[in-house]
Amino acid sequence: MSTRQIDIGLIGSGFMGKGHALAFTMVPRVFDDLIAIPRLRLLADVDPETAERAARELGFEGASHDWRNLVAHPDIELVDITTPNHLHAEMALAAIEAGKHVYCEKPLALDAASALRMAEAAEAAGVVTMVGFNYLKSPAALAAKRMIEAGVIGDVWHFRGAFNQDVLADPKQPFGWRFERGLAGAGALGDLGAHVLALALYLVGAVEEVCAHATTVIEERPEATGGRGYGAGAAAEAPLRRVENEDSMQALLRFSGGASGVFETSRVATGRKVHLTYEVTGSRGALVFDHERMNELELYESGDAADRRGFRTVIMGPEHPYYGRFWPVAGCGLGFGDMKVIEVYELLQGVARQERVRPDFRDGAEVQRVIETLLISAAERRWVSTKEAAGA
Numbered sequence: 001m002s003t004r005q006i007d008i009g010l011i012g013s014g015f016m017g018k019g020h021a022l023a024f025t026m027v028p029r030v031f032d033d034l035i036a037i038p039r040l041r042l043l044a045d046v047d048p049e050t051a052e053r054a055a056r057e058l059g060f061e062g063a064s065h066d067w068r069n070l071v072a073h074p075d076i077e078l079v080d081i082t083t084p085n086h087l088h089a090e091m092a093l094a095a096i097e098a099g100k101h102v103y104c105e106k107p108l109a110l111d112a113a114s115a116l117r118m119a120e121a122a123e124a125a126g127v128v129t130m131v132g133f134n135y136l137k138s139p140a141a142l143a144a145k146r147m148i149e150a151g152v153i154g155d156v157w158h159f160r161g162a163f164n165q166d167v168l169a170d171p172k173q174p175f176g177w178r179f180e181r182g183l184a185g186a187g188a189l190g191d192l193g194a195h196v197l198a199l200a201l202y203l204v205g206a207v208e209e210v211c212a213h214a215t216t217v218i219e220e221r222p223e224a225t226g227g228r229g230y231g232a233g234a235a236a237e238a239p240l241r242r243v244e245n246e247d248s249m250q251a252l253l254r255f256s257g258g259a260s261g262v263f264e265t266s267r268v269a270t271g272r273k274v275h276l277t278y279e280v281t282g283s284r285g286a287l288v289f290d291h292e293r294m295n296e297l298e299l300y301e302s303g304d305a306a307d308r309r310g311f312r313t314v315i316m317g318p319e320h321p322y323y324g325r326f327w328p329v330a331g332c333g334l335g336f337g338d339m340k341v342i343e344v345y346e347l348l349q350g351v352a353r354q355e356r357v358r359p360d361f362r363d364g365a366e367v368q369r370v371i372e373t374l375l376i377s378a379a380e381r382r383w384v385s386t387k388e389a390a391g392a
């Protein structure tokens with residue numbers, strides 16, 4: 001194993017901050033061909049106590065209450081942004097200006113123009129970037145892509161994708177950054193739907209036109225009185241705040257390659273947990289994925305003998321991308337965090353080799369353009385071309 005080292009500066013230590021730190025810790029143990037070892041150098045969060053506690057718990061050498069110190073730190077080679085959405089652009093642009101490579105959570109920015117600015121700045125500076133669309137890194141998604149490219153399902157005719165969750169379905173779940181337009185941008189669409197859009201672009205190709213409908217079913221929520229992120233709580237008598245973005249969206253998509261699509265996302269989908277699903281229908285077969293059964297891919301091939309035709313369940317194993325790096329036997333199963341391990345593996349290899357990795361800021365900006373188009377469509381209640389979004 002190489003002794004080349006990449007010093008990581010992580011900003012934010014919530015749900016995703018922990019996820020990224022775990023992935024960086026795991027990656028050298030899973031991938032024995034890693035050419036650069038991550039060093040958890042510095043963690044920044046909003047105040048000294050939070051930053052120091054998180055640094056200690058997640059294994060970072062140092063802590064700062066000011067992310068600008070982290071970006072300016074000469075040791076840091078890769079800046080990792082896991083803060084709420086409104087901070088991504090400012091932090092990434094500062095990191096790029098300081099010559100750092102940048103790993104940023106999705107959605108890339110609040111709007112398409114900012115996302116495009118980030119992509120252009122990164123390309124001009126020649127730094128490597130990656131956006132945390134981790135569902136693209138599950139062995140099943142990578143296997144689906146490989147099968148589509150090999151023509152297993154023929155020409156792609158149709159995409160059906162959804163990300164439904166009930167994590168915010170309780171009206172007592174307090175108001176937090178995810179409900180505020182200035183901090184989150186879109187609601188369920190940016191938080192959950194963005195992942196499905198990234199998969200749609202990856203598996204099927206560019207989206208040309210959309211027609212969307214959005215709703216907010218829980219219009220007010222209590223102010224948080226403690227905790228953060230999904231773990232926040234509210235006192236019974238807490239004042240109410242108006243929710244500023246959509247709880248759910250349904251949409252039709254038209255892809256530039258001619259395929260059509262249906263898209264749905266909800267953060268109030270009672271009973272659904274991480275119900276990220278997609279179905280790609282082609283002229284000779286179809287593929288179906290459900291993240292709640294993330295180690296399975298359903299495959300239908302029209303070429304099968306007529307009396308045996310039907311969807312079959314392919315259980316992920318060493319024959320599928322990256323699975324064998326974790327376990328030698330099919331069916332052991334990978335989990336959510338393992339997608340992040342694969343994501344940071346590709347990122348570190350790219351940084352060490354100074355090569356483009358995907359999905360990068362350009363890909364993230366493309367997703368942002370579709371998000372913006374969907375929001376215009378829902379607001380104006382009409383079909384909208386993605387050319388109408390900023391950044392087209």
Ligand SMILES: NC(=O)c1ccc[n+]([C@@H]2O[C@H](COP(=O)([O-])OP(=O)(O)OC[C@H]3O[C@@H](n4cnc5c(N)ncnc54)[C@H](O)[C@@H]3O)[C@@H](O)[C@H]2O)c1
Nearest residue numbers: 012013014015016044045046082083085105106107132229
């Ligand atoms: N890829 C995924 O599957 C996935 C899952 C969840 C969240 N996310 C994304 O990750 C990002 C963070 O979401 P989360 O759920 O971890 O949020 P969170 O609220 O749990 O954590 C956010 C963290 O950022 C810190 N922070 C806020 N302002 C800061 C500042 N100015 N300087 C330094 N730190 C600051 C907070 O203190 C907190 O530690 C969002 O963009 C979200 O969309 C991605």
